[in-house]
Amino acid sequence: MMETDEKNEEVHGFHFWIAISVPVLQLSLVLIVMELIFPIRIVFLLCVGWASYLVRTISRLTISPSLTLMFLSTLLLFTFGFHLYCRRIQSRSSTEPAEVIPWQKRWSLSLVTMFLLLAVSGICVISVTHQLYWMATTEDKIFEDIHMRGEPQAARRSTSKHNLKQIGLALHNYHDMYRQFPVGGTFDKTGQPQHSWVTQLLPYLDQNTLYEQIDFDQPWTAADNRETFETNFILLQSPGMPYDFTEEEGDAAGYKPAHYAANSRVLSANSGMDLRNIKDGSSNTILAGEVRSGIKAWGDPTNFRDPTEGINRSPRGFGSKFKGGTHVLLGDGSVRFLSEDIDPGVLKALSTPNGGEPVGEF
Known part of the structure; x- marks a missing residue:
């Protein structure tokens, strides 16, 4: 019985890493294609341009302790509630509870982390798309005007x-x-x-x-x-x-x-x-x-x-x-x-x- 549980856990772990690896490989393929299609200078700006942005803005950033604490507390409550929900769904859908591995805390943490990464990624993609469109259509196009400290x-x-x-x-x-x-x-x-x-x-x-x-x-x-x-x-x-x-x-x-x-x-x-x-x-x-x-x-x-x-x-x-x-x-x-x-x-x-x-x- 213990051997069966260990095998099931290994299978779940393998599926988890496959789920993470596939999007990473897809993103890598997209980056490779972009480098083949776009001029090297533009790819360089897209990949490294965030560094100059951080240099300009990091000194202006301020962290609110109260808002940070509120966010962390909310995230902790959400993770806890999500974990309980997943355990309940698993127990209701299982016909033979004795043969099913109980829902693990690390699975909930992994899923919540993935949700956060997906949300941040979505926001970043939208922001980058909007910024690229603006830089491509504005009067001072990034493709035409790169000077003064190398900053467009x-x-x-x-x-x-x-x-x-x-x-x-x-x-x-x-x-x-x-x-x-x-x-x-x-x-x-x-x-x-x-x-x-x-x-x-x-x-x-x-x-x-x-x-x-x-x-x-x-x-x-x-x-x-x-x-x-x-x-x-x-x-x-x-x-x-x-x-x-x-x-x-x-x-x-x-x-x-x-x-x-x-x-x-x-x-x-x-x-x-x-x-x-x-x-x-x-x-x-x-x-x-x-x-x-x-x-x-x-x-x-x-x-x-x-x-x-x-x-x-x-x-x-x-x-x-x-x-x-x-x-x-x-x-x-x-x-x-x-x-x-x-x-x-x-x-x-x-x-x-x-x-x-x-x-x-x-």
Whole structure:
């Protein structure tokens, strides 16, 4: 009897490894075929490109202990319930229970692991397909534009767009708390600059530790605050732009730059705005955007500018090193790419929160 049980267990184990080996072999065959069909450079980017993505994003990742614990607890409960369910199904379907090997815990663990891998694989396949389609159809195609540190412009644009979306989410979370957007910059009664809109958003950008280090009773340039504002803030830096101030931009005394600025018509000196006061509609009003010149430090309270100065036309306006225009964050949290040839009237309508001008297509 014991020999029969051992043989049955060996058979089950053999079938399990066969079930795992077949998909792995199929995936390997697909990769081989892809290498034969597509240019080697594209296959290399697909297989190794994740490394550069991790380098860019891993410093921004934060792990929530509470959410992690909740996920692990839920997964444990699911595994336990699944194991009990499988044992019950086995006992009900077996006509001769004495000859059947009881359902093993490791079988349940193996199946749950496979379910997780399949779910993650499905999400990855969908994401990769969507990203490949976007990179193949966007204005800056991955097949045509690989330069600047070997990173395609399409990937840099995607990262910068993601940065603006994160800023937009933080602005709306701040608005939910205080019923208005943060002021563009705080200034004391004598007009001396104190702190920027970015500083006020730190708790909503997963930077609570950085926020708690700041002495708000002193200006951002005070000696006690210097080390904090010399911290490199990756989310505020656009790919392809220098991570430090250049000589042409003057001496920034070690402070780190922000490649995004606020719309001075919405966030300005000691002035924030309630969404209810944006009469032109949040989807038709610029909150912030990329900048390529006249760059300020991320802690500088004067880090806001007027979009009506034009796109890539003035050091006081918005712009980027991306071909043809720049990304802007709208009041509804969406990010749009504005052409540098946009009609000045449309740009003005997008810049004013309650100007009443018709926006039209942009």
